[in-house]
Amino acid sequence: MDVIVCVKHVPDAETRLRAASNGKWIDPDGVKFTVNNTYDEAAAEEALRLKEKCGAKSVRVVTVGPPRAEEALRYVLSMGADEATHIETPADALLDPLTVARLLAGVIKTLPHDIVMVGKQAADDEAGVVGSALGALLGLPSYAFVTELAPDAATKTLKMHRYVEGGEEHFQGPFPAVISLLKGAADPRTPTLPNILKARKKPLTKVSLADAQTRAQALPGAPASGAVRSFALPPPKTGAKMIEYQTPDEAAEKLVKLLREEAKVL
Amino acid sequence: MSKAGGGEVVAGLVGAGLGAVVEAVKAYGPDRILLADDPRLRGFSAQAYSKVAAKMLEGLADPKAVLAPATAMGRELLPRLAAEVGGTVAPDATELSPREGGGLVVSRPIFGGRASVQVDLPALPCVSLRPNAFAAEPRPGSSPKVENVAIPELPAPALALKVEKTVVSRGDTPELTEAPIIISGGRGLKGPENFVLIENLAKVLGAGVGASRAVVDAGWRPASEQVGQTGKVVSPNLYVACGISGAIQHLVGMSSSRCIVAINKDPAAPIFKIANYGVVGDALTILPALTSTIAKSRGVPVP
Numbered sequence A: 001m002d003v004i005v006c007v008k009h010v011p012d013a014e015t016r017l018r019a020a021s022n023g024k025w026i027d028p029d030g031v032k033f034t035v036n037n038t039y040d041e042a043a044a045e046e047a048l049r050l051k052e053k054c055g056a057k058s059v060r061v062v063t064v065g066p067p068r069a070e071e072a073l074r075y076v077l078s079m080g081a082d083e084a085t086h087i088e089t090p091a092d093a094l095l096d097p098l099t100v101a102r103l104l105a106g107v108i109k110t111l112p113h114d115i116v117m118v119g120k121q122a123a124d125d126e127a128g129v130v131g132s133a134l135g136a137l138l139g140l141p142s143y144a145f146v147t148e149l150a151p152d153a154a155t156k157t158l159k160m161h162r163y164v165e166g167g168e169e170h171f172q173g174p175f176p177a178v179i180s181l182l183k184g185a186a187d188p189r190t191p192t193l194p195n196i197l198k199a200r201k202k203p204l205t206k207v208s209l210a211d212a213q214t215r216a217q218a219l220p221g222a223p224a225s226g227a228v229r230s231f232a233l234p235p236p237k238t239g240a241k242m243i244e245y246q247t248p249d250e251a252a253e254k255l256v257k258l259l260r261e262e263a264k265v266l
Numbered sequence B: 001m002s003k004a005g006g007g008e009v010v011a012g013l014v015g016a017g018l019g020a021v022v023e024a025v026k027a028y029g030p031d032r033i034l035l036a037d038d039p040r041l042r043g044f045s046a047q048a049y050s051k052v053a054a055k056m057l058e059g060l061a062d063p064k065a066v067l068a069p070a071t072a073m074g075r076e077l078l079p080r081l082a083a084e085v086g087g088t089v090a091p092d093a094t095e096l097s098p099r100e101g102g103g104l105v106v107s108r109p110i111f112g113g114r115a116s117v118q119v120d121l122p123a124l125p126c127v128s129l130r131p132n133a134f135a136a137e138p139r140p141g142s143s144p145k146v147e148n149v150a151i152p153e154l155p156a157p158a159l160a161l162k163v164e165k166t167v168v169s170r171g172d173t174p175e176l177t178e179a180p181i182i183i184s185g186g187r188g189l190k191g192p193e194n195f196v197l198i199e200n201l202a203k204v205l206g207a208g209v210g211a212s213r214a215v216v217d218a219g220w221r222p223a224s225e226q227v228g229q230t231g232k233v234v235s236p237n238l239y240v241a242c243g244i245s246g247a248i249q250h251l252v253g254m255s256s257s258r259c260i261v262a263i264n265k266d267p268a269a270p271i272f273k274i275a276n277y278g279v280v281g282d283a284l285t286i287l288p289a290l291t292s293t294i295a296k297s298r299g300v301p302v303p
């Protein structure tokens, strides 16, 4: 069983966002990029557990991103992945998630893959598009919002758990498949120093954007993509209007009046 | 939009045993209803449903856009459909407008609601709509024609998907991701027994009940109520955070709510930075006061 995990190099959750001068995305200057954005880190952890607990042969980590994204690959290698593939894009490329899915699919098609793991959504664009688009492009089933998975190699089925509207579902479906993970069974491991050193020597293959585009041409469907027109930051929050009161009843009455008359939400 | 553009609104329904759903959809007055009601479509499979939806699109002369709610299913289905039919996709839209030269321009929040983008979607836009961002108006008296769609050949893996068990959330509160009002509790509630105060306020408002991860991890509340990065992302009109400190992982799940009220003992709690209204105080005494004030003004019994 071969496992592939896709991760994106994204701004750290605490980063202060500033708009880039072209007004289309954040200004990357001074931003700390990382891979530990819960979903992708959880996908990596779960991929490694498939190897350790379920006998998967290898775990390969793949990313589409600028040169700096190699750091994300090294990080997952230092968590324990075996090999990495970097589809390298220009530093200023702003790719639509459907385009990312096509680039990934073109390359993944040529690699052994029984299970492809992705995060529920990337921490920056929060699209949640790549996983199920990958499924369509690879001609595989895709399962999203998964929180638990257990493969049975003999029958090639996965037992899974996911949240759906109105409740939760325990279900099973066959693999090969693409899984978008909401959260994993365990906290993602932190790489140890010896593993960080080992990861430097693990094989990392670079694929040029042109090469990935050529491979993507063999995929079904017509390529189409959206494009960001503008990026905006909300006006800074001015802080809450604080309710002054003597008794809980007075607080309740003042609050209800504001919610009714000012905020108009009651 | 179709009103402005003079087009037709076609409702596509996919699943099994959809009788009641068809009736519910009729009340909103689509021009036509395309129905794929088949026992093979009982469990949600993005692979199968997208094939059926693509078949429905094939039968339309000139589809302009595909819209779905930004629920777990809607968000999973549309990218697959877009990839299959050569469309474009934008999830979780808060605004839509026609694009010059065809397609749509869509606004959507990103970075956990800390920023937003406007996206140009030229080819067939497949867009999921953020709950509560758009109002649905019933159109009484409409009687759309219901047309059955032949199920295309489905891939074997899609047919092999089996739902073994469904755990339905408690039926007396609305689904969290769609609830227009959410009352949410954190560790400041002190114990699971005090969540009855949250439930009572939710009851008089017809609201959903949410929780922080801390209280879910402690076993006080079910995981289905968790709001945040590893729980649900919600965007109600009103979010009342009670005894919740406002950790970043919680905020990304609710900060795009239209109006946020924070009730917290600690005036320095970070939740006040993103709240619209704040009450510094003990949630255990403020909550009952709120419940009775609202119940009395609505003429309903105080729970």
Ligand SMILES: Cc1cc2nc3c(=O)[nH]c(=O)nc-3n(C[C@H](O)[C@H](O)[C@H](O)COP(=O)(O)OP(=O)(O)OC[C@H]3O[C@@H](n4cnc5c(N)ncnc54)[C@H](O)[C@@H]3O)c2cc1C
Pocket: A038, B185, B186, B187, B188, B189, B211, B212, B213, B214, B215, B226, B227, B228, B229, B230, B231, B232, B242, B243, B244, B245, B246, B247, B248, B249, B250, B253, B263, B264, B265, B266, B269, B281, B282, B283, B284
């Ligand atoms: C990877 C990761 C993912 C996470 N995902 C999530 C997530 O999805 N959702 C989530 O919520 N958290 C998540 N967390 C956890 C998050 O960091 C916080 O630990 C959590 O949100 C805290 O919950 P809390 O606000 O209920 O508790 P606390 O932080 O303990 O806050 C309790 C608050 O209650 C107040 N209080 C105490 N007594 C009273 C009283 N009587 N009346 C009123 N106020 C009172 C206190 O002043 C305090 O502000 C995640 C963390 C990590 C690392």
Ligand SMILES: Nc1ncnc2c1ncn2[C@@H]1O[C@H](COP(=O)(O)O)[C@@H](O)[C@H]1O
Pocket: A006, A007, A008, A009, A039, A040, A043, A062, A063, A064, A065, A097, A100, A117, A118, A119, A120, A121, A122, A123, A125, A126, A127, A128, A129, A130, A131
């Ligand atoms: N550039 C990328 N390279 C590799 N994987 C990606 C990339 N973008 C997104 N993904 C994966 O797809 C998931 C969903 O991303 P998105 O659809 O952009 O929200 C992420 O959590 C990643 O696992």
